[in-house]
Amino acid sequence: MRMVDLIQKKRDGLELTKSEIDFIIEGYTQGAIPDYQVSAWAMSVFFQGMNPREIADLTMAMVKSGDEVDLSAIEGIKVDKHSTGGVGDTTTLVLGPLVAAAGVPVAKMSGRGLGHTGGTIDKLEAIDGFHTEITKEEFIKIVNEIKVAVVGQSGNLTPADKKLYGLRDVTATVNSIPLIASSIMSKKIASGADAIVLDVKTGDGAFMKTLEGSKELARTMVEIGKRVGRNTVAVISDMNQPLGFAVGNALEVKEAIDTLRGHGPEDLTELCLVLGAHMVVLAKKEDDFDMAYNRLKKILASGEAISKLKEFIQAQGGNPEVVDHPERLPQSKYQVEVKTASTGYVKSIKAEEIGHIAMMLGAGRKTKEDSIDLAVGVELKKKVGDPVQEGDVLAVLHANTEDEMEEWVTKTTHAYAIQQEQVSALPLIYDVIE
Ligand code: URA
Ligand code: CA
Numbered sequence: 001m002r003m004v005d006l007i008q009k010k011r012d013g014l015e016l017t018k019s020e021i022d023f024i025i026e027g028y029t030q031g032a033i034p035d036y037q038v039s040a041w042a043m044s045v046f047f048q049g050m051n052p053r054e055i056a057d058l059t060m061a062m063v064k065s066g067d068e069v070d071l072s073a074i075e076g077i078k079v080d081k082h083s084t085g086g087v088g089d090t091t092t093l094v095l096g097p098l099v100a101a102a103g104v105p106v107a108k109m110s111g112r113g114l115g116h117t118g119g120t121i122d123k124l125e126a127i128d129g130f131h132t133e134i135t136k137e138e139f140i141k142i143v144n145e146i147k148v149a150v151v152g153q154s155g156n157l158t159p160a161d162k163k164l165y166g167l168r169d170v171t172a173t174v175n176s177i178p179l180i181a182s183s184i185m186s187k188k189i190a191s192g193a194d195a196i197v198l199d200v201k202t203g204d205g206a207f208m209k210t211l212e213g214s215k216e217l218a219r220t221m222v223e224i225g226k227r228v229g230r231n232t233v234a235v236i237s238d239m240n241q242p243l244g245f246a247v248g249n250a251l252e253v254k255e256a257i258d259t260l261r262g263h264g265p266e267d268l269t270e271l272c273l274v275l276g277a278h279m280v281v282l283a284k285k286e287d288d289f290d291m292a293y294n295r296l297k298k299i300l301a302s303g304e305a306i307s308k309l310k311e312f313i314q315a316q317g318g319n320p321e322v323v324d325h326p327e328r329l330p331q332s333k334y335q336v337e338v339k340t341a342s343t344g345y346v347k348s349i350k351a352e353e354i355g356h357i358a359m360m361l362g363a364g365r366k367t368k369e370d371s372i373d374l375a376v377g378v379e380l381k382k383k384v385g386d387p388v389q390e391g392d393v394l395a396v397l398h399a400n401t402e403d404e405m406e407e408w409v410t411k412t413t414h415a416y417a418i419q420q421e422q423v424s425a426l427p428l429i430y431d432v433i434e
Pocket of ligand 2: 242255
């Protein structure tokens with residue numbers, strides 16, 4: 001087989017066989033096929049697309065390129081959740097304890113974040129003593145005992161995806177649905193998921209800006225799941241404003257605590273109930289969505305969810321008192337109110353811009369080597385549809401320095417669009433693809 005022939009085949013719109021796809025992915029991973037040929041191939045995929053069979057084969061070729069996590073020692077169906085990335089997305093912190101309390105095993109492998117706020121591991125490290133450097137044996141033991149644990153990523157998972165994603169980033173081939181879908185699904189499958197719930201974000205602050213694009217990505221991933229024996233459900237949710245109120249690590253931990261107590265922001269709570277209910281059904285802990293949804297609602301109201309959070313924190317070395325005393329989370333030195341000069345209704349909030357401000361305040365990493373400030377971030381006080389009057393506080397900036405504060409205040413004001421006419425609240429969920 002010669003790579004040049006496979007590039008030409010795809011360039012001309014023909015279908016690649018499984019062995020041809022394996023040849024490309026194996027050869028690239030091992031360094032036998034150079035970047036320039038894979039670049040040309042990725043561009044041909046960008047223009048010609050792939051059929052569902054090719055996409056499933058590409059996904060599994062990337063899974064096989066590295067280690068696969070074996071979670072078979074954990075009892076039950078392991079359901080993983082993946083979000084295509086939003087701003088202030090606190091769902092993972094809420095969902096772990098919430099569905100664990102319903103008996104679903106949550107064996108989460110997580111990484112550190114790049115971009116506007118930290119990853120799940122960074123957020124959990126805002127809790128005094130919490131650590132994720134546990135052995136595989138400890139990890140499995142904790143999941144079997146309390147149904148939820150988080151471990152830092154180790155091993156060499158999907159090296160083909162790492163290489164290919166890096167290459168796509170510099171060759172204008174990121175935005176291809178077959179390549180995105182296989183990239184996301186390969187990582188979930190390699191981390192040991194038996195079933196997968198996808199939160200596909202749509203809107204201004206999301207990777208996919210249009211509903212049509214988000215639906216197509218969702219359908220493609222659900223189809224991959226079906227073909228490779230991992231039941232997959234995709235929920236398409238709104239990212240035309242940040243989810244919840246908090247964007248920043250400790251701020252999001254506090255928001256997760258509030259939500260697990262049943263006092264969280266409405267949108268975050270609802271999305272967690274919906275995603276969680278699909279997880280409960282896929283794990284076969286309830287027969288249908290409505291039963292699962294109602295069960296989770298009861299778990300929030302009864303205090304079982306918040307107890308599970310305490311157990312989870314304790315099991316990983318953290319101090320569970322933080323749950324009753326969230327003021328013990330890292331606090332910023334300055335809290336600066338951002339006020340509006342307009343009267344009317346909030347029409348939109350640029351989620352990406354709010355994420356960028358949180359990162360510039362120190363909540364995120366610009367490069368992998370950056371350290372992050374767990375205390376800082378943006379706390380929204382108004383969301384889309386809310387009425388506002390001149391002088392009302394739109395948001396509070398949590399910062400540890402006053403340098404350039406004026407700029408961040410101005411930028412936050414500009415992230416809000418306010419209009420005279422009444423605005424209805426945004427839909428939270430657009431579609432569910434099963
Ligand atoms: N996220 C991924 O993990 N892969 C992509 O290709 C795009 C977004
Ligand atoms: Ca949030």
